[in-house]
Amino acid sequence: MTISLIAAMAxxxxxxxxxxxxxxxxxWHLPDDFAxxxxxxxxxxxxxxxxxxxxxxxxxxxxxxxxxTRNPDFQTNGVLxxxxxxxxIDAAEQVEATHEQPELFVIGGxxxxxxxxxxxxxxxxxxxxRTYEGNASFPEFDKKDWHEVSRQHHPADERHEAAFxxxxxxxxx
Numbered sequence: 447m448t449i450s451l452i453a454a455m456a457x458x459x460x461x462x463x464x465x466x467x468x469x470x471x472x473x474w475h476l477p478d479d480f481a482x483x484x485x486x487x488x489x490x491x492x493x494x495x496x497x498x499x500x501x502x503x504x505x506x507x508x509x510x511x512x513x514x515t516r517n518p519d520f521q522t523n524g525v526l527x528x529x530x531x532x533x534x535i536d537a538a539e540q541v542e543a544t545h546e547q548p549e550l551f552v553i554g555g556x557x558x559x560x561x562x563x564x565x566x567x568x569x570x571x572x573x574x575x576r577t578y579e580g581n582a583s584f585p586e587f588d589k590k591d592w593h594e595v596s597r598q599h600h601p602a603d604e605r606h607e608a609a610f611x612x613x614x615x616x617x618x619x
Contacts (some may be wrong), residue, residue, distance in 0.1 A: 447539055447548040449565055452486060453584050454572035454610070460580035462501070462555060470501040470555065473578035477604050483553075484563045486570055491538035491550045492530075493562070496520060498554040510541045514558060521596050524542060556582040569615040576608040592617055 453474065455461050463572050465471045488508045496515040505511040505524035512534045513525045520527055528534045535550065542548035551570075552562040569592065571584075592615040602609045 447542050447550060448567045449535070449552070449562065449571060450549055451552045451562060451566050452483060452567040452570040453554060453559065454483075454574055455584040456574045456576060456578040456580070458577040459583040459586075460578045461584045463578070463580035469556065470497050470582065472501075472558045473580050473606060474574060474576075476572070476574070476608070476610060478600055478606065479572045479610065479612075482570075482572065487553070490545070491541040492553050492559065493534045493538060493550060494553045495555050495558045498558070499525065499576035501555075510538070512537050528569055531558070535565075552603055554582075556584070558587075560585040567617055569613075571613045573611045573613055574608050575602075582601055589615075 453461055454472065456473070460473060462470045463473045487506070491510040491512055492506065493512045493514065494515055496517070499505070499513050499522070500510070511525040513527050514531060514534050515527060515529065518529065526537055528537060538550035542550055552558055552566070569587070595614040595616050596610040600606065600610050600612070
């Protein structure tokens with residue numbers, strides 16, 4: 447099974463910030479990035495931390511939502527709650543077992559990305575061509591360990607406040 451990270455990251459590695467109500471949020475609005483995320487992850491298992499679920503506001507449809515939390519009492523409808531990355535991967539493997547090309551997606555936040563990066567096979571990274579203020583960052587990774595499989599540029603336009611690239615990295619064997 448392929449373990450993939452999927453994220454959007456500003457030039458200064460920012461992936462999120464807290465809103466006025468304290469809930470995490472993205473610092474930008476890029477509709478085509480949302481569509482790309484939906485297209486890539488639909489039908490698959492997605493792994494996230496509880497704060498990422500809070501940011502979404504609800505489980506994402508057409509995906510098996512697996513939430514990692516340290517809180518042993520946390521429960522919510524529509525998600526499978528686990529307490530470690532290993533348990534999340536085990537659950538995702540069961541879901542993905544029926545797929546012709548099994549692939550699970552780690553969708554955030556920063557702590558979960560950092561935990562999953564050493565075992566990741568692929569990174570789908572939307573590289574936003576601008577810096578933003580924020581308090582959550584994508585972990586550093588050595589690009590010597592990865593090769594760029596594809597890059598698709600999207601210029602800023604009336605719907606997108608910044609230019610961005612959809613980039614796929616795969617770990618060198």
